[in-house]
Amino acid sequence: MGLTSPESDVLLADSVGMRFGARKILTSATLRARAGEVRVLFGRNGIGKSTLLRIAAGLTSPDTGVVHFLGRPRLRTSLASLAREGLFWLPDHDLFSHAFSLRTQLGFFRSQFAGQEVEEAAALCGITSLLDQHPSALSGGELRRAELAAVFVRAPVCLLADEPLRGGSPADAEGIGQLFRTLANRGAAVVVSGHEVSLLSLMADQVTWCTAGTTYELGIPADAAQHERFRAEYLGT
Amino acid sequence: MPGSLALTYLARGVWIWALIRIVAAVGVRMMHTIDSGARSGTMAPLLVASALCVIDFRRRRESVLVANLGIAPMLAVAVSLIPVFVGEAVVRGFDLP
Numbered sequence: 001m002g003l004t005s006p007e008s009d010v011l012l013a014d015s016v017g018m019r020f021g022a023r024k025i026l027t028s029a030t031l032r033a034r035a036g037e038v039r040v041l042f043g044r045n046g047i048g049k050s051t052l053l054r055i056a057a058g059l060t061s062p063d064t065g066v067v068h069f070l071g072r073p074r075l076r077t078s079l080a081s082l083a084r085e086g087l088f089w090l091p092d093h094d095l096f097s098h099a100f101s102l103r104t105q106l107g108f109f110r111s112q113f114a115g116q117e118v119e120e121a122a123a124l125c126g127i128t129s130l131l132d133q134h135p136s137a138l139s140g141g142e143l144r145r146a147e148l149a150a151v152f153v154r155a156p157v158c159l160l161a162d163e164p165l166r167g168g169s170p171a172d173a174e175g176i177g178q179l180f181r182t183l184a185n186r187g188a189a190v191v192v193s194g195h196e197v198s199l200l201s202l203m204a205d206q207v208t209w210c211t212a213g214t215t216y217e218l219g220i221p222a223d224a225a226q227h228e229r230f231r232a233e234y235l236g237t
Numbered sequence: 238m239p240g241s242l243a244l245t246y247l248a249r250g251v252w253i254w255a256l257i258r259i260v261a262a263v264g265v266r267m268m269h270t271i272d273s274g275a276r277s278g279t280m281a282p283l284l285v286a287s288a289l290c291v292i293d294f295r296r297r298r299e300s301v302l303v304a305n306l307g308i309a310p311m312l313a314v315a316v317s318l319i320p321v322f323v324g325e326a327v328v329r330g331f332d333l334p
Contacts, residue, residue, distance in 0.1 A: 084307035097299040100245070105302065111239035112306050154305070 009068065010035050010158045010189035011087070013056040016065035017213075018048070025051050027213035028065070033158050033189035038180055040200045040221075041193040042234055043210030049193045050092060052210060053162050056191075057089040058082045070157070086157035088150075090164050095147045096135040102146050103131040106153050115155030125149040125179060140167025141176075148179045158189040165196050177203040197235065201225070209234060238308050243316055249295065250317035253288050254324045285321055292317045 011033040018026040025048040043049045054060040058077040106118045122128045125145040165173040181203045184190045201221035209216045218224035300310040
């Protein structure tokens with residue numbers, strides 16, 4: 001675990017604890033997001049990655065600990081409130097409603113925020129030909145790219161994405177990884193969770209490992225790959 | 238809330254209310270068990286509650302989308318309920334079944 005400093009982080013979920021009934025999911029976990037940086041959150045299934053991300057996004061209140069966003073502690077907040085200030089949350093299920101076309105839904109973001117134009121974002125994410133489709137007609141990989149188009153239209157200061165590479169082909173996943181890199185290069189703080197170690201390590205600046213209720217900041221991917229416990233307990237090598 | 242989104246949720250409220258109103262009116266006429274006075278007194282809350290359930294169901298599928306737009310999901314529900322309340326007020330004002 002590293003030292004906490006809310007002033008230097010766009011987002012910091014600090015010393016978070018959370019239990020569901022008798023089961024303690026997190027005891028003292030810390031997650032930070034810094035401008036221009038892609039941070040990858042690794043951890044085994046059921047270990048609390050999604051819970052930690054949901055707490056950071058204002059969707060769940062922690063039992064202990066506090067979330068700082070843009071340097072201010074947020075004791076009672078919500079995703080809608082944080083989103084107005086620049087947070088974007090990509091859940092581990094489909095973002096879009098099946099009731100409207102992609103163009104309509106991207107238009108919602110464009111009318112609310114001054115990010116990239118819908119057509120530009122669609123071209124960047126390779127979904128121009130799909131703009132008039134409804135989400136129910138798209139494949140998993142197309143949906144993930146469409147969701148990233150919404151991110152570019154929004155142009156958030158911080159993106160939290162829970163397993164965004166699911167459901168796509170390796171080619172889709174590679175393209176999506178490059179889009180996260182592009183977003184960070186534009187100054188956004190990006191946190192991504194997932195199990196695609198090789199691909200996520202290629203685009204990551206920093207690695208955080210969530211295990212046994214806490215988190216470890218392992219540094220750059222090359223350093224993470226040399227971490228003995230991480231290798232033994234997560235990578236299995 | 239962006240105008241296009243507000244219009245979308247208003248329109249959703251209109252069709253949900255209209256559908257439930259038509260179904261309820263046809264059902265009551267077929268059963269012939271409730272008199273006109275009772276209909277106007279008891280049907281409105283039932284219709285509003287039914288509409289709320291349907292809208293809330295829809296909202297849950299869209300709550301993350303709406304929240305990412307910086308809008309509290311409950312606001313989307315409230316906007317959808319406007320046509321329900323307006324429609325009920327009009328129907329009861331004209332003493333329609």
